[in-house]
Amino acid sequence: MGESSSKTYWKSLPQRSDGVIPLPIAGDEFPEVPASRGMEFRRRDFLAAAGFALGGMAFTGCSRAPIQKAIPYLVAPEAIVPGHAVHYASTCRACPAGCGLLVKNRDGRAIKLEGNAEHPVSRGGLCAVGQASILGLYDSKRLQHPMQQGKRATWDVVDGEIMRQLDALRASGATVRVLTRPTSSPTMRRVIERFVGSFTDAKHVTYETLSSSAIHQAHERTHGQSVLPRYLFDKAEVIVGFDADFLGTWLSPVTFTAGWASGRRADATNGTFSYHAQFESRLSVTGGKADCRVPVAPSQLGAVLTQVASAVAKKSGVAFLAGDVGTNGIDASLVEDLAARLWHARGKSLVVCGSQDVNTQVVCNFINHTLGNYGATLDIAHPASQGDAGDDAIQTLLNELEAGTVDALIMDGVNPVYDLPNGAAFATAIGKVGLVVSLADRISETSSHATFICPDHHYLETWGDVSFGDGLIGFQQPVMRPLFDTRSALESLSQWTGVPKSDRALVQETWGERVSWNKAIHDGFAKVSQQAVPVGAFQVGVVTPVPVAEKVRDGQLALVLYPKVAMLDGRGAANPWLLEMPDPITKVVWDNYASLSEKTAASLGVETGDVVRVTRSEPDSKATTIELPALVQPGQHDRVVAIALGYGYGESARFADVGPEWLEKKPTLGDNGLVGTNASPLLTYRAGQLRLSGAHVSVTRTGRKHTLATTQDYHNIEIPEALALPGMIRRRPMVRETTIAAYQRDGKLPERGHAVHHEDLGDLWPDDHKYEGHHWGMAIDLTSCTGCSACVVSCQIENNVPVVGRDEVRRKRIMHWLRIDRYYSDNHGETDVLHQPVMCQHCDSAPCETVCPVLATVHGEEGLNQQAYNRCVGTRYCANNCPYKVRRFNWFEYAHDDKLANMSLNPDITVRGRGVMEKCSLCVQRIEEARIEAKKQGRAIADGDIKPACQQSCPAGAIVFGDMNDPESAVSKLIASGRHYRMLEETNVKPSVGYLGLVRNRDEIEDDTHHG
């Protein structure tokens, strides 16, 4: 070191020479504070620094705030007027039914889905699943970009890699499988076919848990064509359902409900009132509406159908060997009566069967054939376009996967790991495939195993089509720009086929000149000519009687897995609106459960809320067990345990923090960390068919409890016997019933036995309300209301009603403005279900209005009971004094900050804060919208201009809103009908909402006045 220091280095000549001051070095070029002063800071320096700092601050403070594109349009986009809603026609893809949609867009974003009233199939209705599917668009858990090996990737990279691998596979003639749900989209089918066709060994495999494969196969046997008929319920005068929940979940419930309801208009002068019998093992929405409902065990279903077939055959004179199917505990006269009714209405009757047993379906076809219903109420020449799911195909695929012979697997819209009984095996088997591509829009049980996830658009962001079989095509158009870096599945598959095309081009290419494109997109549907399917003559030879299936062993129960309204096979499992929609029958939210009949529950010593263990032990496989809470269900067959599918979905773990946080909060998720329990492991395969029901299970108590959250505690329309005075009418007159025979004879509902006619003492403030202009009112037809709850979800979306979580519902604090009351009543030992939608009744003498100390709830000039949220201080006096208990209080701050999900909020509606009361407004925003529109056009508001969200979505057309001051309005005419009544009329609160009594097609007159 010392040596080196003796050496002199120099950079320049001046530096080398002594006595020359070196130039300042770079780091200290502008010394401001002379270093020698140390810590000392002179006054002048301070002033200089302060002046500089102040000047600097003043200078930067003078700059303008950054402008974030707040520039008005120079040329405004044609369609977007701020504050003005635009509706685009499209097609709902939330389930395979494909109902017509009108998508309400505000300021460039979709905010509400409505049924398209002009759509020939759905006729304006839209079910809860369809309504709620808009939340999927704004789902923050949706994949926002493609993924490769679980990591974010770009489309270029993903496409490059996939196509490189696929090209290699093409060249080598490798095995490629495409796994999707059965699709009714012709373009999708075409694109998949083209993709599959580009390989030498490729196959398109479809499967569906809610398979209707047996119907296809039965028609293949009887008519030589594997088709799913189109069912025309509106043309049927006698409808018999065998375990087919066609008003709730079966195939196309919206269409079927519309058709079913149109045949049951009690006030129509020339129409007939259809007769509906339902044989089912659990109590479904459809069974609840039936005129005659018979509980049968799943094992007896085919036998009962055979009994009916035999009786019908006898009437027609066709030979039919019924064999010995026994009576199955069913009154022979009932079968005889049913056969007589069917025969009487031959050609105008319809027998539908939801069984997944081909032989049973064949018998069903036989009945319809014998009655001459084919071509009348069932159309197989123009069948529904849903292809055969082919239940065995998925098992074949699984075998192939396990054998390791599949080289590439492309999956779209499926989640086999979740919904196959052997899902775990599927997950393992996927591991043996070299290239697994998922088009799923989220990370699910299955897509998490994929090499690549190429997320599809939400269906509202993409082009598409759906065929209804009879030449009607529904079109799907993007209603807003895709939110994320996703890509239509059509485009992805085309890309990988080597013919990259936009989804729009692909759909257009399918239809070409066959449709008028602009009109089709404008309308949302188009009609093309459709060739009839050549149907063979009915093969009587294939019809064999179905004996009673294997008897359930003692101590065991027959398992019935069923799709639940709104949840279906799990499509709604990530949607909080659907999870919080009360089940139409049980009124339970946020859970599935094992339903047991009262007798069975008692014999097992089980009560509602006891966690039970459901075990299926088949001789040839190891036992499968799931645990879930029990629910005692009236009207269910005694030898049955029924469990809803679609729960225990992996993604439902996201709902851990739903609901307000506080000391005594209880979690929304169950012990498994999910919402409900997945029942798919209990699905069975038998004779190549996926079976939802029929497996034998044992049910045992675990000793644990799990309180189910229900929106209703007391289920009967009659008050408890112990609390009734002797001779007192126990039945409360909320839902009034009659039979069609009595109604057509009397033209009115039966009087109640002890009806007390109160003297009209007038009003306390008679001059308060004059109703000189409009007087809004509503009439709800309880005959056509099925309880499907489409209106409940529609109202929730329209009015920004918050989701509160399981614990809050358990505490009876659900926020729904519109609820559907469900009562059970006893019909000679059988259980009747009564549904009654109840929202704010908008009383003319409203008890809530007089008691509010701060005038937060006041009466509008047009009869609306209005709630001013800003003024409300939250005394809850109004809610206490409401005889209908329709007011909803914000017990906590329920609204939460989810920027994406909040994009679905209706901008016309205030999001309510904590501590204020809220309730149904009869969609006052829609009234005002119609008023403005009418004023602009210089006309009066016409009847039908205003449809509140509930009315708009109702598939049955049960809800009618209008001006009661206009004698010609639809609502006035309904009010004038003999079925009209108002709830709690005797309290003189004068509700503006009224009900049309429930009419059933029964022979004897219902004793509405019977004593307890």
Next chain:
Amino acid sequence: MVSVGATIHDPLILGDKTPSVVTKDICSSLDRGPALSWWVAITISSTMLLLGLVAVGYQVATGIGTWGLNNTVGWAFDITNFVFWVGIGHAGTLISAVLFLFRQKWRTSVNRAAEAMTIFAVICAGIFPLIHMGRPWLAHWMAPYPNTRGPLWINFRSPLVWDFFAISTYFTISFVFWYVGMIPDMATLRDRLKAGWRRSVAGFLSLGWNGSFRTWLHYETVYLLLAGLATPLVPSVHTIVSWDFATSVIPGWHTTILPPYFVAGAIFSGMSMVLSLMLIARKTMHLEDYITVKHVGAMCKILIATGGMVAMAYLTEFVTALYSNSEYEQFAFMNRALGPLCWSYWIMVGCNILSPQILWFKAARSNMLVVFVVTIFINIGMWFERFVIIVTSLHRDYLPSNWTGYAPTWIEIATLVGSFGLFLTLFLMFCRFIPVIAIAEVKGVLSHGRK
């Protein structure tokens, strides 16, 4: 030394005290430092108060959802507590004003404490309408005052507005009446205390009292006038409170019997609370000569009378329901007595109807322990009476689909405990700083000097 009057009337104050003895007796507990029992009591009561404060703070910060209420039962503990505490207050006004007008001289021993109790009870009561609001920070909207929110005004048809006026009037009058009655005693304190801040305060509060004839004349006139003003409040306040329910459409609430029923109940509960507290004070502060068995006996008789009225009301409600021919009304009362919350009904009947019956016996009325136990029962029973009226009517009304249950949360229970904490803390403070017996008035009913 037996007085002449003693042969005709039992003396109201025992021990033949002279006025100066009275002053000394009553003020002695103020002169002394607080006793250990007081410290124990204040520790317990302020802990209860603190618990209540925490509960209310949490509830206001988080939301009414922290209570066990639901869409069907919109009021439960909150309004039960409110009506309970308002009722408690009524005995004070009755004793101080009504008995004053009726020249019931025995009232002098208990009126000060009873009035203090009224004020503290009304303070406790007033908290509940405030905190039961969803947005209590907007409570001032209940008052009709000119504002900038356009033509927004309050709803004079709402019984809650009537309530607001009733309670605020009640508090104002009771407070003024109490204070005016205290002026001579404040002068007594001023004259007894050594110079210091306490004397300054007592001096200020005595408003320059000089004990002159003119002063007494004015004082007596004002006191009489105030008694006249306060008297109508005894029936009116609880009548108005009952209208919260009576004007509604809910079966079990919608009944015209509620006003007299509530007033009788209020006096019943208030009198039992006065007795409960006075029996403790009598024992701990050695005031047996001032609050005699005779006083206790008189109050017990009021309990029997008002308890009988309440029992009559319970019965009448059933008869009215039966006669009404309204299925909802009939069910409401069947459900009250036999429904899922019937335990609360039978607690109410047991405590309010059965327990006071023992007071028919003079031996029982003279046994302070028996009286104390009965008054505690009545306090419990009267709380449950309000719970029964509010909750059992709401939880099962018209539509069976709406029927729910109700169970309080810990927050609600802590709030109730806290209200007792507040009441007791205020009362203990009162015992420490203000003469618990009206010295000047008691002196007027002494036997001394009457012979």
